Amino acid sequence: MLRRVLLAASGSSRLRRLIMSAPQTRAIVDSYVAGETADDAVRVTRTLRASGLLVTLDYLGEDTTDEAQAAAVTSEYVELLGKLSAEGLTQRGATEVSVKPTAVGLTLGGSLARQNIVHIATAAREAGTTVTLDAEHYEVVEPTLRLAASLREEFGDLGCVIQACLRRSEADCRSLAGHGTRVRLCKGAYSEPDSVAYVARRDVDLSYARCLKVLMNGSGYPMLATHDPRLIEIAGAAAILTGRGPDSFEYQMLYGIRPAEQRRLAGTGARMRVYVPYGGDWYAYLVRRLAERPGNLALFLRSLGSRS
Numbered sequence: 601m602l603r604r605v606l607l608a609a610s611g612s613s614r615l616r617r618l619i620m621s622a623p624q625t626r627a628i629v630d631s632y633v634a635g636e637t638a639d640d641a642v643r644v645t646r647t648l649r650a651s652g653l654l655v656t657l658d659y660l661g662e663d664t665t666d667e668a669q670a671a672a673v674t675s676e677y678v679e680l681l682g683k684l685s686a687e688g689l690t691q692r693g694a695t696e697v698s699v700k701p702t703a704v705g706l707t708l709g710g711s712l713a714r715q716n717i718v719h720i721a722t723a724a725r726e727a728g729t730t731v732t733l734d735a736e737h738y739e740v741v742e743p744t745l746r747l748a749a750s751l752r753e754e755f756g757d758l759g760c761v762i763q764a765c766l767r768r769s770e771a772d773c774r775s776l777a778g779h780g781t782r783v784r785l786c787k788g789a790y791s792e793p794d795s796v797a798y799v800a801r802r803d804v805d806l807s808y809a810r811c812l813k814v815l816m817n818g819s820g821y822p823m824l825a826t827h828d829p830r831l832i833e834i835a836g837a838a839a840i841l842t843g844r845g846p847d848s849f850e851y852q853m854l855y856g857i858r859p860a861e862q863r864r865l866a867g868t869g870a871r872m873r874v875y876v877p878y879g880g881d882w883y884a885y886l887v888r889r890l891a892e893r894p895g896n897l898a899l900f901l902r903s904l905g906s907r908s
């Protein structure tokens with residue numbers, strides 16, 4: 601219930617203004633977000649790479665409402681990839697980028713999002729790395745998967761994301777498990793109705809385990825995005841059962857969450873990628889993280905309270 605209320609708050613512009621202007625929220629934001637600029641993102645990437653972790657960078661922002669903004673987001677990614685490449689951080693996909701299709705114009709119609717993603721994917725290819733298209737709210741899941749499928753004809757290594765909370769996802773995993781497709785599996789960060797999504801935590805976890813099994817049995821490249829210790833254990837067991845070597849799949853976690861576990865997994869020889877968001881538009885991302893970890897909410901509300 602609390603999660604649903606918080607996720608609804610992620611769309612409130614009044615709350616957004618209040619929270620984004622509260623200086624005391626900075627400490628919490630800093631624990632989840634690398635900073636505001638591409639240089640901040642590169643600095644954090646350098647540190648993570650030095651400890652043997654792979655990285656995917658997300659320029660924060662979503663639901664872009666005009667073409668100019670979508671173009672600005674695209675340019676930001678292209679410049680970021682240039683900076684990362686100049687520092688030798690991108691070779692063999694060591695640092696890639698995650699792009700939200702709605703941030704580059706998916707809901708603006710036409711082929712705008714496609715053109716923008718082609719720009720980013722071309723820059724990524726030149727830098728020796730890849731792009732993954734994030735999954736967002738349910739209305740854009742189908743258009744995103746269709747777009748990813750068509751872009752894979754040109755960029756075979758373009759990754760997409762499946763949200764285990766959705767009832768359709770096991771079938772989506774089956775159709776994606778072949779052809780070397782890079783698929784990130786996550787639980788899903790958006791509040792969706794019972795008609796299309798599992799709502800109970802246990803049902804989402806069971807769906808995750810089923811999807812994981814399908815992907816690990818397939819011939820693609822699974823990217824298992826979760827902080828859940830039980831699911832990480834299941835992933836390890838599935839790798840043994842399916843005979844997958846450590847280079848044939850990866851674990852993924854969010855920046856600032858379970859960093860010791862991230863280093864432990866990397867220390868076992870596993871590929872461990874950290875999803876690092878940066879940029880000034882952190883509100884919706886922060887609220888989704890708080891919704892997952894109500895313990896942090898008390899700290900957050902105290903910081904807002906101390907403002908007045």
Ligand SMILES: Cc1cc2nc3c(=O)[nH]c(=O)nc-3n(C[C@H](O)[C@H](O)[C@H](O)COP(=O)(O)OP(=O)(O)OC[C@H]3O[C@@H](n4cnc5c(N)ncnc54)[C@H](O)[C@@H]3O)c2cc1C
Binds near residue numbers: 827853854858
């Ligand atoms: C790399 C990555 C990329 C993602 N991309 C997308 C995307 O494109 N679209 C989308 O909808 N969602 C995305 N997500 C978010 C995802 O859908 C979940 O909302 C989020 O990861 C929380 O789910 P969880 O699997 O960690 O499980 P949860 O059920 O939230 O947590 C399970 C367990 O993990 C541990 N844990 C969780 N958080 C913490 C913490 N802060 N500190 C310590 N332990 C913790 C606890 O043991 C907890 O019980 C992504 C997540 C990751 C890791």
